[in-house]
Amino acid sequence: MTRKNDIFVPEGYFQQLEQRLQSLPQREVKPTVIQRVSPWLAYAASLAVLVGLANFIFGRSAATEEDNTWDYVSYLSQSLDPDGQIELVETADLTDEEIRSFLIASNISVEQLALLDYEEDY
Amino acid sequence: MESPEQVFNGIVKEYSERLYWHVRRMVGSHEDADDLLQDIFLKIWTALPSFRGEAQLYTWVWRIATNESLNWLRREKLRAALHFASADDLVVRRIEADPYFNGTAAQRELAKAVARLPEKQRQVFIMRWWDELSYEQISAITGTSVGALKASYHIAQEKLKLNLSESEVSK
Incomplete structure (x- = not known):
């Protein structure tokens, strides 16, 4: 089985990628x-x-x-x-999607989440 | 003396394509690889002033890329868990639906089997098999000993053989 050439990119992608990445320093990096x-x-x-x-x-x-x-x-x-x-903030006003987005952005791991769930049960 | 922008542009020129292929193998789709690569280079740009040159530039850049890829996989795992799904299955589905794939059925099965490996084994396998890095290079990037890397790669190979023979039998 050959290792390479099974995946490819749109035509001209790497030239466009290089330009896009080189423009990153011009963007102001704001903290989230x-x-x-x-x-x-x-x-x-x-x-x-x-x-x-x-x-x-x-x-x-x-x-x-x-x-x-x-x-x-x-x-x-x-x-x-x-x-x-x-x-x-009343947590009842938060949607499931808002809670999910918060948890994902908070970088909590699945293992930590499971532990919290466990602690809540006991 | 080069300005930070010139150094950064040099890094982009030197590493963007190579890192793209690595990230693409890790995440399974062109769109996600494109997004993640942008995040990686943003991180490289913001961390550039703290690069002291103790590590080789090559090792430093790759380390950021591999750490960000693992973080991405962990976020995907969490996202999937919150939706009661499996992150591995999500990556597998992306590989199946990837419009930028023109390999054989066997190559697709291999990519899917690799996506089902535990994250560290997946990382080592991708770096050895597709990125063709030496164990010494992988060791410098990941901070794992060469012996542990060889063991991980061997276990990954064995799992892949088993998974691929099982999927062949189930057809």
Whole structure:
């Protein structure tokens, strides 16, 4: 079996590709929304882990799920936004596609996602 | 002394075609390879000021390309999982529907079988079989030892033999 020549490109593709790639430095590279918020997301995730650990260690697991959720939200919002300037987003308003796009752009792996799902169940 | 734009243009001239074929094998379709290649060169451009010359330019450029290709495959895997599908099947379907393929049926079966390999084995196989890089070159790019690469390539070959003979039997 020959290794090459089984795939090809449209005619003149490589000349056009070279020109297109060489024009990249002229474009202004703007950070994406995810790149801008990712340090904050990492910060929030670390806090969530710490709060979760504290809850676990100090035996707060007896509280209801609703109470725990409220604790997380109020603690995180106070830590991240002491002046209350950020409006909380209702997740119910997000479509499945928006959630998928966010997860894909966040570079979370399937394994991490499965772990989150597991943690949610137990 | 060359300006950063001149250095970048030199990299484009030297590597764009070669990297295109590598990326195309990794992602399975011309359109996705075209998009990903643009992202790779954008990354090369933004990272160029941090290139210190400790690694060879060749190794550095290839490393960015292979890392970005693996990241692309991982994002595809996640995208597929969120749609309850298999990322490998998506790549296989792209190979089946690829209008820029003019090989034999056996070559198409090989491309599909390679798409079903685990990502690292797929990467090593593509770099050895199609890109014709030496183990030493692959080792410098991926940071994996030559021994581990040889083992990966051997396992990949065995899996491909098995998959191809199974698909032959099922016809």
